Amino acid sequence: MKIPTIAIKLNKAGERAVKQGHPWVFEQSIEKAPDKNTVAGSLCVIFDQRTNKPIAFGLWDPKEIIRIKIIFQGSRLQLNTEFWKSQLKEAHSKRQNLIDKGITGYRGIHGENDSFPGLILDVYAKVGVLKIYSDIWKPYIEVLMKEIQSLHGLETLIIRFSRKVGQNNTFPYKEGHIIGEALSDEKVEFEEYGVKFYAYTQSGHKTGFFLDQRPNRLWVQQNAKKKKVLDVFSYVGGFGIHALKGGAESLTSIDISQQAMDVAAENIELNKLDKSKWTPIAADAFVAMNELIENKEEFDIVIIDPPSFAKQASEVNSASNQYERLARLGRDLTKKHGKLILGSCSSRISLGEFEEIHKSASITAGNGWKYMHFTLHDDDHPIGFAEGNYLKTIFYEKRV
Template identity: 75%
Template sequence: MKIPTLAIKLNKAGERAVKQGHPWIFENSIEKGPKDTAIAGSLCVIFDQRYNKPIAFGLWDPEEIIRIKLILLGNRLQLNGDFWSSQLRKAHSKRQNLIKKGITGYRGIHGENDHFPGLILDVYQQVGVLKIYSNAWKPHLDILSEKIKEVYGLKTIVIRFSRKIQMKNTFPYEEGDFIGESLSNEKIVFEEYGVKYYAYTQSGHKTGFFLDQRPNRHWVQKNAKGKRVLDVFSYVGGFGIHALKGGAESLTSVDISQHAMNVAEENIQLNNFDQSKWNPITADAFIALEELIEKEQQFDIVIIDPPSFAKQGKEVESAAHQYERLARLGRSLTDDKGVLILGSCSSRISLQMFEEIHHDAGITSKDNWKYLHYTLHDDDHPIEFAQSNYLKTIFYQKQVDA
């Protein structure tokens, strides 16, 4: 179909944000433009107020407060297959360092940060899971999926949708449909730093695996030899499998999902690790940690990487309390000279706020704790604007009491 073109002018605040590189245009920033009846995915040409010349291009999303998702900051754009190929090659090039390391599971497109707003591509071997969060991609999906296969060398794309789109799906695909070759089994094996995992590409949470903690999993592998490891919110065993690869003496995994624990067991078997070293606990994390404290359990490496507690601004205060409670529990379970690893995947909790929460939890130099380092995102999760800086992980070491 021919993609409609819309002429857009913004108010001063909206234009300033665009020129500063922000990828979102909110509906209240639009001074001149179409009514909401314009077709989702229409190409929006953003004109400068003063000179009446194009300054950016985006896709129209009539049902969202973020009415326009920007795809290019510039004054020229021919929206065709060559444009998408060029943008995809730029994204793919950012992942070359990981690909050269033999990593076969990585994020190929990280939404706005790769100039594909509302679109996520996770690659597992020659299978890509394309998760769609915006109806703006509907008229572009067929040509884009073909270009994705070409650039990333994929045989299959699995289509996944956000919950919101699933509730009112107008795409010509259903959740879990294939583009390209069909899969006889949704489980795809991928590898990172010598560890293998299964990705459940059709039914798994998000796209089938959480790839963003890769460098921190690698740290655990390199430091786990002979250690007692506790992995909280373990999901399908991400950190724990690396601990076993690194020669951990024991691994205790805590997660509320029995299904996730079953997949973790599959991953342990996939790597031929000794299951006698593994103690799975399927329970609420807060309750499980309190019970471990009551049993006077201690660990050399404690990893606490919960899901986001603050998806909305009004949840930040509650999230801070939960993070502090987890930090206190983790502190009590970490043995002398042990390492406590605390993660947050909420963009509404800044690194500084996260550090202050830990300070309030008694993880300070005065309390015999050493701040080792922090990490943010790996190369396949680039950060191009403030709201996309969601992941932060801090490493602390418990010092021997004087």
């Protein structure tokens, strides 16, 4: 199918945002555009209002408020296989440092931040999970799959869809479709810093594992020896298993999902770690933490890494309150000289705002706390624009 090319002109605000590198063009920013029925994935050439020369290229998404997703900033583009190869190679090069360290579970494509808006690739050893969040990729998916498999050395590629795309799926694949070698089990083993995990590549949340907290998991492994560790919102055990690998005296994990706890148990067994050191609590985190406080429990390392509380602007105030509640609970569960690790994956709450929330929870120098350091994203989760900066983790030490 020949892919249509369409000329686009934006209003001043929209043009300014694109020139500043923003990857989204909203419907209301478009002054000159085609009919809404124009096929998804059509190539949009965005012209400068003043010079009438191209400034960027994007893909048309007729069903979304973000009507154009930018794939290239510049004045010339030949949209062919060589272009996609080049884009994929550039993304792969950003992960080379992790690959060289022997890490076999990494994010190969991080959506807009790698100039592939609405597309995520997570790699687990020789298996890739390609998750599609937009219909714009339908005209290009065959070429991309072939090049992705070749570049990352994948024997198997699994196709997954966001809920919205999956509900009206127009792609020639169903959810969980396998390209390449069949899998005897959807459960795929991968490794990071000497710790092994299973990714449930077809039924697991998102693509089967959360890879973004890798450097902070390593910190826990390196600092857990003979320590009593609490991992809240533990999911399948990422932080906690690194703690056990690092010689933790004990590990208490809290997560509302019993299914996640079952996978955590598998991961502990996979690493041949001492299961008797582990206390799993499948319960609401707020309730479970309050019970631990009532029982006068304290820990040397407390990790609180919840899911996103603010997926839209209207949820920011509520999310801030939730983060403050968690910070207070974590504060009361941390031993003297202990470490408190607080994470947020809500892009709508900035690092500065997250720090202020902790101050509201009395985690301040005046109250005996030392601000140690913060981390953002690892190499495989590059930050390409403001909204792409979602993950922030702050480390504190309790001095008194």
